[in-house]
Amino acid sequence: METRPTGLREQKKQATREALRAAALRLALERGPDNVRVDDIAEAAGVSPRTYNNYFSSREQAIVAAVTGEREARVAAAVAGRPADVGLAEAVIEAIVDQYTDPGQPGCDALLLITTRPALRDEFVDAAAAIEHPLSDAIAQRLGHTGRHTTARVLAASVAAAVRLALREWLQTTAASSTTSGLVLPSGSLPDLLRTTLAPLTPALDAAERQAGRRPPQ
Amino acid sequence: METRPTGLREQKKQATREALRAAALRLALERGPDNVRVDDIAEAAGVSPRTYNNYFSSREQAIVAAVTGEREARVAAAVAGRPADVGLAEAVIEAIVDQYTDPGQPGCDALLLITTRPALRDEFVDAAAAIEHPLSDAIAQRLGHTGRHTTARVLAASVAAAVRLALREWLQTTAASSTTSGLVLPSGSLPDLLRTTLAPLTPALDAAERQAGRRPPQ
DNA sequence: GACAAAACTTGCGTGCACGCAAATTTGCGT
DNA sequence: ACGCAAATTTGCGTGCACGCAAGTTTTGTC
Numbered sequence: 001m002e003t004r005p006t007g008l009r010e011q012k013k014q015a016t017r018e019a020l021r022a023a024a025l026r027l028a029l030e031r032g033p034d035n036v037r038v039d040d041i042a043e044a045a046g047v048s049p050r051t052y053n054n055y056f057s058s059r060e061q062a063i064v065a066a067v068t069g070e071r072e073a074r075v076a077a078a079v080a081g082r083p084a085d086v087g088l089a090e091a092v093i094e095a096i097v098d099q100y101t102d103p104g105q106p107g108c109d110a111l112l113l114i115t116t117r118p119a120l121r122d123e124f125v126d127a128a129a130a131i132e133h134p135l136s137d138a139i140a141q142r143l144g145h146t147g148r149h150t151t152a153r154v155l156a157a158s159v160a161a162a163v164r165l166a167l168r169e170w171l172q173t174t175a176a177s178s179t180t181s182g183l184v185l186p187s188g189s190l191p192d193l194l195r196t197t198l199a200p201l202t203p204a205l206d207a208a209e210r211q212a213g214r215r216p217p218q
Numbered sequence: 219m220e221t222r223p224t225g226l227r228e229q230k231k232q233a234t235r236e237a238l239r240a241a242a243l244r245l246a247l248e249r250g251p252d253n254v255r256v257d258d259i260a261e262a263a264g265v266s267p268r269t270y271n272n273y274f275s276s277r278e279q280a281i282v283a284a285v286t287g288e289r290e291a292r293v294a295a296a297v298a299g300r301p302a303d304v305g306l307a308e309a310v311i312e313a314i315v316d317q318y319t320d321p322g323q324p325g326c327d328a329l330l331l332i333t334t335r336p337a338l339r340d341e342f343v344d345a346a347a348a349i350e351h352p353l354s355d356a357i358a359q360r361l362g363h364t365g366r367h368t369t370a371r372v373l374a375a376s377v378a379a380a381v382r383l384a385l386r387e388w389l390q391t392t393a394a395s396s397t398t399s400g401l402v403l404p405s406g407s408l409p410d411l412l413r414t415t416l417a418p419l420t421p422a423l424d425a426a427e428r429q430a431g432r433r434p435p436q
Numbered sequence: 437g438a439c440a441a442a443a444c445t446t447g448c449g450t451g452c453a454c455g456c457a458a459a460t461t462t463g464c465g466t
Numbered sequence: 467a468c469g470c471a472a473a474t475t476t477g478c479g480t481g482c483a484c485g486c487a488a489g490t491t492t493t494g495t496c
Contacts, residue, residue, distance in 0.1 A: 006492085006493065006494090008492070008493085009443070009444080009491090009492060009493080012444090012491095012492090013444085037481070037482090038481075038482065038483095039481090047445080047446090048445065048446050048447075049446090049447095049482095050445075050446055050447070050448090050484090051444085051445060051446070053482085053483060053484065054444080054445075057483070057484090058482085058483080059481085059482070059483095148414075150383075150414055150415060150418075151417075151418045153383055153415075154379070154380050154383060154415050154416075154418045154419065155418060157376075157379035157380065157382070157383055158375075158376035158379055158380070158419065158422075160379070161372070161375035161376055161378070161379045162372050162375065162376070164375070165368075165371055165372060165375055196366075196368055197368060197371075197372050198372075199369075200368075200369045200372045200373060200422055200425075200426055201372065201376065201422055202422075202425075203421040203422045203424070203425035204376075204418055204419055204420075204421045204422035206421070207418075207420075207421035208418055224462085224463060224464090226462070226463080227461090227462060227463075227473075227474085230461095230462090230474095231474085255451070255452090256451075256452065256453095257451090265475080265476090266475065266476050266477075267452095267476090267477095268454090268475075268476055268477070268478090269474085269475055269476070271452085271453060271454065272474080272475075272476095275453070275454090276452085276453080277451085277452070277453095437496105438495105438496090439494105439495085439496085440493105440494095440495085440496105441492105441493085441494090441495100442491105442492085442493075442494100443490105443491085443492070443493090444489105444490080444491070444492085445488105445489080445490070445491085446487105446488085446489075446490090447486105447487095447488090447489100448485105448486090448487095448488105449484105449485095449486090450483105450484090450485090451482105451483095451484095452481105452482085452483085452484105453480105453481095453482085453483100454479105454480090454481095454482105455478105455479095455480090456477105456478090456479090457476105457477095457478095458475105458476085458477090458478105459474105459475080459476075459477095460473105460474080460475070460476085461472105461473085461474070461475080462471105462472085462473075462474085463470105463471090463472080463473090464469100464470090464471090464472105465468105465469095465470090465471105466467100466468090466469095
């Protein structure tokens with residue numbers, strides 16, 4: 001669905017990106033995140049240190065990317081994939097909750113690592129901003145091409161902002177409880193938090209849908 | 219209203235901050251933004267280079283701060299100051315439009331400088347994120363202490379996101395037109411852009427207000 | 437199959453953000 | 467007026483992001 005440039009080149013690029021992600025996560029888990037320099041990651045991935053910064057613009061980005069994977073694209077696909085007769089608000093909220101609900105433990109130790117270091121927490125939260133553009137496209141598609149393109153972008157940006165609020169809150173309480181009690185990961189509350197922060201946006205999503213839907217008739 | 223620490227200390231801090239802002243803007247206008255190093259700004263302000271980074275965490279921040287001033291606080295104050303009988307949505311939108319409507323030309327040449335350099339544009343847009351917390355407090359106050367505190371934060375974050383979208387669009391078209399035609403600053407369209415991006419959030423703001431208002435009765 | 441253009445990698449140099457700890461300044465009680 | 471404690475400034479060292487200009491690999495064309 002997305003293969004603009006020819007094959008071999010893109011293939012190698014993804015391989016390098018993946019190698020960097022894997023190396024970054026492995027080294028961070030082995031030695032602790034503060035004892036890993038960019039040069040180490042590059043060396044472990046078999047590329048030049050300069051090349052690292054062609055793929056990731058900060059040291060933390062590779063580690064977080066290894067955990068989050070391609071969540072943004074999956075969220076957008078999930079929104080587009082919901083049946084057309086459910087409300088936009090419900091479609092968006094459920095799609096997001098689904099994607100952020102832990103599927104097994106793809107990196108439970110990695111999450112614990114992220115919650116520990118402030119820099120990694122910030123990067124993890126900021127990474128959620130990447131859902132904005134794909135989500136904007138998905139919402140625009142649901143609203144139909146008649147509606148204002150700007151509306152979709154505003155709604156997507158608002159949803160992304162709400163998600164970031166939820167993640168911040170989640171990481172904060174998580175970090176607090178792991179210092180007081182002891183190393184607990186209350187992952188169960190994340191879906192609830194997401195629903196809570198997304199709820200206030202429901203009226204805006206519904207209104208946009210109603211307005212777009214009213215276009216063809218009358 | 220806000221003088222937690224004793225006077226003289228805070229006074230000097232603000233003086234230093236202002237000196238850095240002024241020096242940064244002046245030098246950027248004189249030599250062009252790329253020919254100004256952090257050391258130059260610090261020297262012009264009479265402080266150590268290291269001290270600069272105690273006040274601003276990036277080189278661009280001081281320049282942008284010199285232009286934007288304390289806009290965040292004024293937005294929050296403007297929201298709080300609107301009469302209680304106008305809708306929340308209207309209060310927020312009008313307050314923001316007012317504050318972003320150019321009052322004379324406090325830095326027309328400075329704006330031209332900012333639109334030129336991508337790094338400064340980014341910093342200018344990101345600076346709008348600072349309205350989030352003050353605005354959150356102002357909205358919470360209008361919703362009354364009975365409402366969910368989270369709702370106010372989500373709405374404030376969404377509004378901030380919408381504002382950033384408007385600014386981005388504005389700077390983009392501005393930059394485009396200054397290369398094609400010649401150095402035009404279509405500042406007149408900013409209010410319209412802001413209303414357009416904020417409009418989709420009106421239903422959410424109204425709904426929150428209705429829900430909070432329904433608390434005391436019934 | 438060879439060639440030219442485009443895309444990617446690499447090395448280098450520069451300026452920068454920031455942790456840390458010593459030195460300095462400010463606030464306040466006595 | 468004096469001195470102690472807290473806040474702030476400063477110098478230093480480290481790692482990092484990124485522009486730039488080669489050098490290298492891939493792609494599409496003749």
